[in-house]
Amino acid sequence: MIELKNVHKTFTRKGIAIDALKGVSLKVEKGDIFGVIGYSGAGKSTLIRLVNYLERPTEGQVLVDGHDLGAYSVKELRAAKKNIGMIFQHFNLLESKKVFDNVAIPLVLLKKSKEEIRKRVTELLEFVGLSDKAGSYPNELSGGQKQRVGIARALASNPSILLCDEATSALDPQTTRSILQLLKRVNAEYKITVMIITHEMSVIQEICNKVAVMEEGRIIEQGSVLDVFGHPQHPTTQNFVKTVIQNSITPSVQKSITTGLGSRICRLNFVGASTTEPLLYEMIRTNEVKVNILFANTTEIQETTLGTVIVQLDGDGAEINKAVAFLKNNGVSVEEVEAYVLDHSNR
Known part of the structure; x- marks a missing residue:
């Protein structure tokens, strides 16, 4: 038009x-x-x-x-x-x-x-x-x-x-x-x-x-x-x-994060029906990974729910890859974000 x-x-x-x-x-x-x-x-x-x-x-x-x-x-x-x-x-x-x-x-x-x-x-x-x-x-x-x-x-x-x-x-x-x-x-x-x-x-x-x-x-x-x-x-x-959707880790939480070799921090974006499915539970149940939830938020756009969860995944690299693949196969967008590697000896 x-x-x-x-x-x-x-x-x-x-x-x-x-x-x-x-x-x-x-x-x-x-x-x-x-x-x-x-x-x-x-x-x-x-x-x-x-x-x-x-x-x-x-x-x-x-x-x-x-x-x-x-x-x-x-x-x-x-x-x-x-x-x-x-x-x-x-x-x-x-x-x-x-x-x-x-x-x-x-x-x-x-x-x-x-x-x-x-x-x-x-x-x-x-x-x-x-x-x-x-x-x-x-x-x-x-x-x-x-x-x-x-x-x-x-x-x-x-x-x-x-x-x-x-x-x-x-x-x-x-x-x-x-x-x-x-x-x-x-x-x-x-x-x-x-x-x-x-x-x-x-x-x-x-x-x-x-x-x-x-x-x-x-x-x-x-x-x-x-x-x-x-x-x-x-x-x-x-x-x-x-300005309308908070989707990042707060500075105080960033300071508290400890990461080891193989740790990954990922932003998970859930859309629509996937926001109400127990996908994180199923991911943990079927893969040997530890999950630390650093941030979570939901909002509604055009009558569709958007969910954002930032998690720290710890475990064997292959297991983390399998966990990420599981989420992607179930309609979750997975974005690896900057790892917050902190030198605790200097804190």
């Missing part, structure tokens, strides 16, 4: 070329809630502005529903952009207009009849839970209510795509959760594809099914949220995942 093909974007500031995007390629399928995450300056806001052609790529293609936006005439592009709604970090409401009139703006521009506008705006305000605020002004609303108005306005023209540029970063955690749940309803009930730009991994965890991680204008990792959370490859992705 949305596809970027080898997109580059270069800005020129005071004669200096700044590469905001460097060969970005990604695909958002119909019905996705697709998250793009990165630190400030990663290029994510530039990327989302390309999708509705608020910015044009320096090189590469932006396709929506299979059509290259760059090939459209001005009139054709204007028509295509009516199919793309957008909500913003700071709401972008007109302070001089009441809530009803803010939501109605896209419909007025489309020259809809007063009755059509009344019916559609009333429906949307009910959907976002603001029926009683139709006659209020933006300065009478909370941040969460303002964003709900922004969402209603973005939905007014019945778009098939909704772009969200840091839509929750100005909100408190509780309000953020309520807005994210509303976006899930938008996706499910209106069948709208949602693309979210954020620097908060908790937002990705809450509602996205796919994610792309950006750094310095490039996509460094992308895939299903379950895969990226369960097996982050790039150090930047790993740092983001750590």
Whole structure:
């Protein structure tokens, strides 16, 4: 539905070329809630502005529903952009207009009849839970209510795509959760594809099914949220995942570890059904290895449980290999991590 093909974007500031995007390629399928995450300056806001052609790529293609936006005439592009709604970090409401009139703006521009506008705006305000605020002004609303108005306005023209540029970063955690749940309803009930730009991994965890991680204008990792959370490859992705999922040994435990010849420390990742199976028990029962559990944690992503266990395995090398093979054969990802070899004579 949305596809970027080898997109580059270069800005020129005071004669200096700044590469905001460097060969970005990604695909958002119909019905996705697709998250793009990165630190400030990663290029994510530039990327989302390309999708509705608020910015044009320096090189590469932006396709929506299979059509290259760059090939459209001005009139054709204007028509295509009516199919793309957008909500913003700071709401972008007109302070001089009441809530009803803010939501109605896209419909007025489309020259809809007063009755059509009344019916559609009333429906949307009910959907976002603001029926009683139709006659209020933006300065009478909370941040969460303002964003709900922004969402209603973005939905007014019945778009098939909704772009969200840091839509929750100005909100408190509780309000953020309520807005994210509303976006899930938008996706499910209106069948709208949602693309979210954020620097908060908790937002990705809450509602996205796919994610792309950006750094310095490039996509460094992308895939299903379950895969990226369960097996982050790039150090930047790993740092983001750590903000919502603790998956490493604490410093105090590290200091207490004693290892001998043949000891291995492994991170075991369990997904779904394997998290409830007694696999460690079966591994110990069938192999002559000693197991010291150094860390354990579970979390839920996309209604699937992820479990992380870090263990120290001691025993004969062949037995440890058999134990590891047993786990892998039962769907457990096994990653050998740095051994904490300590010189206790110097402690």
